[in-house]
Amino acid sequence: MDFMKYFDFLVWFPENVSTFGAELDHLFEVIWWIDVAIFFLTYGLLAYFLIKYRQKPGVRARGYHGNNLLEFTWTLLPTILFGGLGVYCDGAWETTKNSNRIPKPDVEIEVLGKQFNWVFRYPGADGVLGKRNDKIRTTDNLFGIDPSDPHGKDDIIIENDLHLPINKNVLVRLSSVDVLHSFFLPNFRVKQDALPGSWMKVWFNGIKAGKYEIACAELCGASHYNMRGTITMHSLDEYNTWYDTQIKGKAEQMAQAPAPEAKPAEAEAQAGEHHGDAKH
Numbered sequence: 001m002d003f004m005k006y007f008d009f010l011v012w013f014p015e016n017v018s019t020f021g022a023e024l025d026h027l028f029e030v031i032w033w034i035d036v037a038i039f040f041l042t043y044g045l046l047a048y049f050l051i052k053y054r055q056k057p058g059v060r061a062r063g064y065h066g067n068n069l070l071e072f073t074w075t076l077l078p079t080i081l082f083g084g085l086g087v088y089c090d091g092a093w094e095t096t097k098n099s100n101r102i103p104k105p106d107v108e109i110e111v112l113g114k115q116f117n118w119v120f121r122y123p124g125a126d127g128v129l130g131k132r133n134d135k136i137r138t139t140d141n142l143f144g145i146d147p148s149d150p151h152g153k154d155d156i157i158i159e160n161d162l163h164l165p166i167n168k169n170v171l172v173r174l175s176s177v178d179v180l181h182s183f184f185l186p187n188f189r190v191k192q193d194a195l196p197g198s199w200m201k202v203w204f205n206g207i208k209a210g211k212y213e214i215a216c217a218e219l220c221g222a223s224h225y226n227m228r229g230t231i232t233m234h235s236l237d238e239y240n241t242w243y244d245t246q247i248k249g250k251a252e253q254m255a256q257a258p259a260p261e262a263k264p265a266e267a268e269a270q271a272g273e274h275h276g277d278a279k280h
């Protein structure tokens with residue numbers, strides 16, 4: 001009777017590795033079985049009536065306009081069903097989506113959707129994300145990190161390759177630089193639209209180390225299918241090792257790059273040259 005397990009549709013789901021995943025899966029399953037019952041009820045009735053009222057010699061078809069009792073019933077029953085489901089699911093909604101009830105975060109990062117990549121920002125060596133300003137975004141500074149804020153200098157930017165520790169509350173601030181995307185972590189039962197011009201909070205807590213998929217669940221353009229990354233969940237030690245490597249890499253990068261003060265002067269000099277050319 002091993003095949004019976006396939007009647008439990010959750011066996012088709014990707015493995016759940018998040019603290020609140022089981023609760024959401026349970027809701028899926030309850031709604032699924034309600035759907036199954038309604039499917040057989042309605043299609044069973046349809047088949048029954050098709051046969052019962054089939055064409056018979058000597059019986060004339062009869063038409064009538066409306067039946068108030070019937071219409072009232074088929075409005076009331078779904079109202080009760082959906083209202084009831086709403087109340088039943090409310091606890092899970094509060095846990096997963098109410099931004100005022102997010103547990104105290106252990107790790108805070110930012111995630112940007114950008115055709116067609118996921119871009120992540122970590123706070124760097126000082127543990128503080130630099131101030132950002134969407135208005136000063138450029139292709140070189142997607143997050144619009146404020147150059148006057150020292151906390152921003154060591155921020156680490158990574159594309160498509162997210163690393164996090166297990167058993168920690170992760171708070172993600174999520175936005176987009178262009179169109180609507182949807183930050184989808186199937187194994188964590190997390191899915192949230194990313195809106196340009198708005199920063200949304202998303203949280204989760206992963207309970208199993210491993211490598212999982214990050215997908216975009218919003219048709220966002222021609223390469224939407226290719227907008228995917230990976231999320232690697234580490235033990236805390238492993239994560240700290242990985243993070244230290246990133247911090248070192250960033251420090252080297254900062255040491256090699258020209259001092260930030262030199263940049264505006266260079267730009268001015270170039271602008272001056274062009275200006276001069278135009279005069280001739």
Ligand SMILES: [Cu+2]
Pocket residue numbers: 113116180181182216217218219220224227
């Ligand atoms: Cu997308």
